[in-house]
Amino acid sequence: MILALANPARFMSYSGRLLPWLAGAGALLVLAGLYLAWFVAPPDYQQGETVRIMFLHVPAAWLGMFFYSLMALSAIGTLVWRHPLADVSQKAAAPIGAAFTLICLVTGSLWGRPMWGTYWEWDARLTSVLVLFLLYCGVLALWRTVEEPARAARAVSILTLVGAVNLPIIKFSVDWWNTLHQPASVLRLDGPTIHPSMLYPLLVMALAATVVGISLHLAGMRTEILRRRVRTLTILEAERLDMQAA
Numbered sequence: 001m002i003l004a005l006a007n008p009a010r011f012m013s014y015s016g017r018l019l020p021w022l023a024g025a026g027a028l029l030v031l032a033g034l035y036l037a038w039f040v041a042p043p044d045y046q047q048g049e050t051v052r053i054m055f056l057h058v059p060a061a062w063l064g065m066f067f068y069s070l071m072a073l074s075a076i077g078t079l080v081w082r083h084p085l086a087d088v089s090q091k092a093a094a095p096i097g098a099a100f101t102l103i104c105l106v107t108g109s110l111w112g113r114p115m116w117g118t119y120w121e122w123d124a125r126l127t128s129v130l131v132l133f134l135l136y137c138g139v140l141a142l143w144r145t146v147e148e149p150a151r152a153a154r155a156v157s158i159l160t161l162v163g164a165v166n167l168p169i170i171k172f173s174v175d176w177w178n179t180l181h182q183p184a185s186v187l188r189l190d191g192p193t194i195h196p197s198m199l200y201p202l203l204v205m206a207l208a209a210t211v212v213g214i215s216l217h218l219a220g221m222r223t224e225i226l227r228r229r230v231r232t233l234t235i236l237e238a239e240r241l242d243m244q245a246a
Contacts, residue, residue, distance in 0.1 A: 008225050011085060015218045022215040029208035036201035044198075050114050055202055057107035059209035060100045064132060065167055067097030067213065071139070072164040075157035085221070087153030088228075090160065091143055092220030096213055098136035104129060124173035125181035128166055135163040149228060 037055035044051035071093050077086030108126065109119040120126065139156055146152035174181050185194050194202065 008084060008088075012222060012225060015222055019215060019218050019222075022211060022218065026208060026211035026215050029204065029211055033201060033205035033208040036204055041198050041201045047115065050111060051198070053107050053111040054198075055205045057104060057111060058202060059206040060103040060107065061129070062206060063209050063213050064097055064101035064104050064129070065170060066210070067093045067100065067217075068132060068135070068160075068164070068167060070217075071097065071160045072167075075160040078153050078157045079161075085225075087149065087157070088221050088224045089217070090153070090156060091224055092217050094136055094139045094143070096216050096220065098133065098140065100209070100213065101129065101133040101136060105133060123179040123181060124177040125170065125179050128170045128173050131166050132163075132170060135159075135166065138163075149231075 033055070037052055041052070041055070043049050071090045074083075074086045074090035074093065077083035078090065105126075108129075112121070113119050139159060142156050142159060143152055146155055173179060
């Protein structure tokens with residue numbers, strides 16, 4: 001199945017059939033998650049209603065890291081296996097991951113003001129997530145700087161793999177250093193420490209964000225494939241006209 005999808009034409013066919021179902025499922029999950037987060041999950045005994053920011057902040061943080069991990073895998077596919085869709089996947093993932101990371105930073109700042117008394121603190125977790133956002137911005141800028149897709153893909157792949165060292169720093173920063181940010185409370189070896197009344201809405205919101213993100217990623221890949229087809233046809237047409245003129 002994966003090898004079949006390596007063909008852009010087959011990918012366009014499969015993704016075209018899958019995308020409407022994913023988009024519909026994502027919309028339903030978002031509605032369900034918002035209902036659970038706002039009307040079912042109780043206020044926190046310390047944070048009050050402010051705790052509801054978590055239902056957007058945490059999924060955004062997970063998806064910001066997920067899409068950079070996807071970009072790193074795509075970068076390996078570009079540099080090692082020359083997968084014909086690897087750089088397409090990487091280019092489509094970058095703006096989505098940047099958007100989720102920005103949401104994470106903004107919602108984290110809004111939560112931090114009433115909880116910590118400040119919108120921003122240069123601790124390890126916050127700083128490393130900011131570095132992740134800057135890496136996304138660098139990748140997007142590099143894609144626009146190099147016009148030829150193959151050369152741009154190689155340059156972006158190298159930058160992505162160098163920046164991937166930041167992912168474990170984000171994950172383990174609260175364990176390695178003394179930070180304001182709380183330790184992991186969901187993905188733990190000894191199980192989640194969040195009460196089920198908040199854990200289940202959070203998981204639904206995380207699933208909703210994941211399905212929406214994957215839908216956007218597939219749509220972005222399809223758009224990039226079509227853009228490259230148009231570019232190729234434009235170049236061929238220009239060469240044909242030049243030959244006729246000569």
